[in-house]
Amino acid sequence: MKTPSLKPPVALALAGPTASGKTAAALAIAEHWQHQGGIEIISVDSALVYRGMDIGTAKPSQAELAGVPHHLIDIRDPLHAFSAAEFVRDAEQLIIEIGTRGRMPLLVGGTMLYFKALLEGLSDMPPSDPLVRATLHEELNALGLAALYARLHAVDPVTAARLAHADTQRVTRALEVWQLTGKPISSFQTRDASLGPRADIPLISLEPQDRAWLHERIALRFDEMLGAGFLEEVKALRARGDLRSDLPSMRCVGYRQAWEALDKDWPSSELRDKGIFATRQLAKRQITWLRNMPTRHVVAADQAHALAQTIALSQQLLCQ
Structure with a gap:
């Protein structure tokens, strides 16, 4: 259902659980819009902010990053956290800057707390004591x-x-x-519900109807990560000597299991099983978050024409 907006869109948001096809959809939207001012992508991912964490985060390739301008990727050392409040501050500034260049910001990712903070607001929370x-x-x-x-x-x-x-x-x-x-x-983390979410940033949500489809993609991607040297990537991070397993960066799904595997000398099969299970649990939580966003526009990610439907929906939302 199309939600009426009192303001023209200042950005478009694209969310979904891990392995649901967000990167491919984002690049397809960007290609479609390249003759209409163009798109710049703002990453909404709490893991992609970290430098040196490429394989386990399924970070876009260098070719993908070069083809479309990307923001909020590789902006933090794994030693330092990146909060939801910092994300909102940076994303709002980027939305303004991209708009002044005559382009449309496309917010893409799976960190639902970041989306919620941007679309529904952040309340003042006490700092750590x-x-x-x-x-x-x-x-x-x-x-x-x-x-x-x-x-x-x-x-x-x-x-x-x-x-x-x-x-x-x-x-x-x-x-x-x-x-x-x-x-x-x-x-x-909840503001006055009567205010409603931001109407000027419509949200497209890629949600598979068949959970088995998503589970198969998660397993395939984790296997590809292992084959690409994911464990060696974590070994290199550990070898720095200044990172700990309780840091937000090392608690990202996959990295936490790989760190524990190295501590406990797990066989590769155990790392695979636990990594896939943890990723499935992450996807389940992401879908739960999305279902609590009633104004989202759902695309069945596992359907044959999902990509074409996503592009058509982006055009509908941005040209309303």
Whole structure:
């Protein structure tokens, strides 16, 4: 269904779970629009921001990056995080700059928190408190993550249901916000629903109807990553000596499993199985996020004419 907009679009957003075909669709849209001012792509991916993390993130190739201008890729060293607030700041500035060049910004990716922050707004959230953070890590070491997750579920079931049980970083952050404010972190991540999402950035969502189709693509892509030297890429990152397994960069799906595989000397089959399983779980969470965005325009990514439908829908949305 086409959602009426009070403002002309300032950008177009393209989202979907991992391995749903976002990169191919984005490049096809860009090719279609090259004679109508052109497209510049803004990456909405919390892993693509990191330099030296190419294989495990399925980063666009050098040819793809050269063919269409891309932004917010390779802008951070893996030692440093990139927050949702920083993404919104940079993306909003890029939308303005690209627009002044007479081009259309195309926001593409699968980091749903970034999309939600840009399209629905960010509320003020307390900064990290070193004392509270240290106390939580002591409890984590003494009691285990399961105990902290159970505590989070008791005080903020909405956030607990959204997070993976093994997501140490986000579980401890949610508990930290609770202890600092007495409010669930979900209350800070939601603005007044009456405002609605931004009407000037329509969202196309690539959502496969057959989960088996997506699972097959996830497995194929993980195998391709392993064949391309993904484990060697992680070994090189570890060899730097300054990276840790608890950093946001190294907790990206795939990298976390590869790091653990190297720590525990897993056979390649175990890394493959756990990496594919974790990627499937990520895709499931991404689809859940998308289904909570009611104004999105859904394209069945596993249908034969999905690419043509995506291009036609982009034209419809941008020319409304």
